[in-house]
Amino acid sequence: MKKAVETKERILEKAVEMASLFGLRDLTIGQLSTEVNLSKSGLYAHFDSKEQLQVEVLQKTASIFLEYVVQPALRQPRGLPRLVGLFEGWLNWSNQGVLPGGCVFVAATSEWDDRDGRVRDALVTIQKGWLAVIARAVELSKEQGHLRPDLDAEQVAFDVHGIMLSFHHQSRLLREDDARARAEESFASLLNRSQLVSESLRYQELLRNMRFTP
Amino acid sequence: MKKAVETKERILEKAVEMASLFGLRDLTIGQLSTEVNLSKSGLYAHFDSKEQLQVEVLQKTASIFLEYVVQPALRQPRGLPRLVGLFEGWLNWSNQGVLPGGCVFVAATSEWDDRDGRVRDALVTIQKGWLAVIARAVELSKEQGHLRPDLDAEQVAFDVHGIMLSFHHQSRLLREDDARARAEESFASLLNRSQLVSESLRYQELLRNMRFTP
Numbered sequence: 243m244k245k246a247v248e249t250k251e252r253i254l255e256k257a258v259e260m261a262s263l264f265g266l267r268d269l270t271i272g273q274l275s276t277e278v279n280l281s282k283s284g285l286y287a288h289f290d291s292k293e294q295l296q297v298e299v300l301q302k303t304a305s306i307f308l309e310y311v312v313q314p315a316l317r318q319p320r321g322l323p324r325l326v327g328l329f330e331g332w333l334n335w336s337n338q339g340v341l342p343g344g345c346v347f348v349a350a351t352s353e354w355d356d357r358d359g360r361v362r363d364a365l366v367t368i369q370k371g372w373l374a375v376i377a378r379a380v381e382l383s384k385e386q387g388h389l390r391p392d393l394d395a396e397q398v399a400f401d402v403h404g405i406m407l408s409f410h411h412q413s414r415l416l417r418e419d420d421a422r423a424r425a426e427e428s429f430a431s432l433l434n435r436s437q438l439v440s441e442s443l444r445y446q447e448l449l450r451n452m453r454f455t456p
Numbered sequence: 457m458k459k460a461v462e463t464k465e466r467i468l469e470k471a472v473e474m475a476s477l478f479g480l481r482d483l484t485i486g487q488l489s490t491e492v493n494l495s496k497s498g499l500y501a502h503f504d505s506k507e508q509l510q511v512e513v514l515q516k517t518a519s520i521f522l523e524y525v526v527q528p529a530l531r532q533p534r535g536l537p538r539l540v541g542l543f544e545g546w547l548n549w550s551n552q553g554v555l556p557g558g559c560v561f562v563a564a565t566s567e568w569d570d571r572d573g574r575v576r577d578a579l580v581t582i583q584k585g586w587l588a589v590i591a592r593a594v595e596l597s598k599e600q601g602h603l604r605p606d607l608d609a610e611q612v613a614f615d616v617h618g619i620m621l622s623f624h625h626q627s628r629l630l631r632e633d634d635a636r637a638r639a640e641e642s643f644a645s646l647l648n649r650s651q652l653v654s655e656s657l658r659y660q661e662l663l664r665n666m667r668f669t670p
Contacts, residue, residue, distance in 0.1 A: 265481070267479070268481075344570065349566035349567075351566075351625055351629045352479070352562060352565075354629070355557075356477055356478075356557040356558065369629065369630060370630060396638075400626065401618075401619070401622070403622045404615075404619045404623075404642065405615070405618045407618055407621035407625065408617045409618075411565055414570075415565045416583060425614075428611070428614060435645075
């Protein structure tokens with residue numbers, strides 16, 4: 243039993259890597275079986291269909307995302323430091339080799355936005371969850387007096403997500419050297435106009451004082 | 457000769473539609489030949505490889521984009537009205553049935569950000585061109601006194617593009633009813649903090665006064 247779980251984990255980790263590089267839609271049980279040195283029938287013992295495999299790859303990616311992005315941010319003090327932690331964690335996630343080919347969710351979004359079914363449903367659930375995590379960090383920042391109490395947290399989450407997507411585009415497709423600097427400038431500017439007390443919580447200062455240990 | 461050009465145009469229009477729905481990477485000459493009722497060898501008379509077809513699909517999409525988004529905006533007065541025209545034109549483009557499955561460029565970005573070659577090069581050229589068009593509209597807005605003269609136009613283009621990508625995600629994947637309202641709120645807020653004279657150029661007012669005729 244334990245061995246079966248370990249084998250499945252190993253298969254899923256390889257599948258996440260392949261989805262990051264080549265897309266989730268083109269992931270086949272045949273190719274994957276070659277990569278992990280198992281027979282196709284061996285893989286079917288773990289996943290009863292390609293669709294089931296794709297759903298589990300998304301869930302596995304979400305658990306890696308929790309470990310590398312969300313949990314380190316949750317160890318920052320609540321309020322703005324935590325929001326900054328989520329933002330910086332995502333920049334690292336999408337372009338620093340946690341996944342070899344960039345964010346699986348960004349790629350899967352274009353692959354599934356015109357399709358229905360279980361894969362799309364799983365993706366939507368994960369993406370809504372992520373936007374809710376950002377919005378929650380904004381709410382806590384309001385409670386802590388770090389952000390204006392009248393802010394619409396979902397609107398801020400929309401904006402933060404836009405900066406992330408623009409960063410992903412400029413760093414991965416356009417390979418612009420200053421993509422990260424631009425993303426941080428945009429985020430700082432967003433915080434700046436949202437802040438109750440801007441002088442005491444300067445972005446660069448926050449950044450210097452953070453510990454990024456997963 | 458004229459007939460060959462017309463046939464090629466008809467093939468490319470169908471190919472753009474298929475790329476919008478199913479992605480550019482999976483577009484095959486075989487499938488396309490079925491859709492346009494021509495033999496595979498008939499298609500090879502127009503495109504010598506799948507790669508050549510993909511490059512021409514991107515170029516054809518760019519020419520449709522020019523017609524539906526860029527040219528109508530260029531008919532607005534230079535300065536902020538033109539910038540607003542580009543923004544609103546893109547929202548219409550990506551989610552109002554010009555293309556049945558959303559923006560071909562957004563989808564192709566995820567498909568090619570880890571690949572090299574002619575398709576990627578064509579995509580990068582088009583995307584850099586689009587960001588330059590936005591940045592140019594910002595520069596003209598500065599010259600017209602509509603935006604602060606010290607603004608970094610490329611930084612504003614980065615932000616505007618992020619709002620567009622966030623809108624694309626929320627409207628197409630998450631199917632949020634308020635995606636457009638959120639995008640316009642974000643853009644208005646970006647303009648508001650960038651404006652020299654904010655009272656005389658209110659966003660909603662601009663919007664009411666615009667004519668969107670392609």
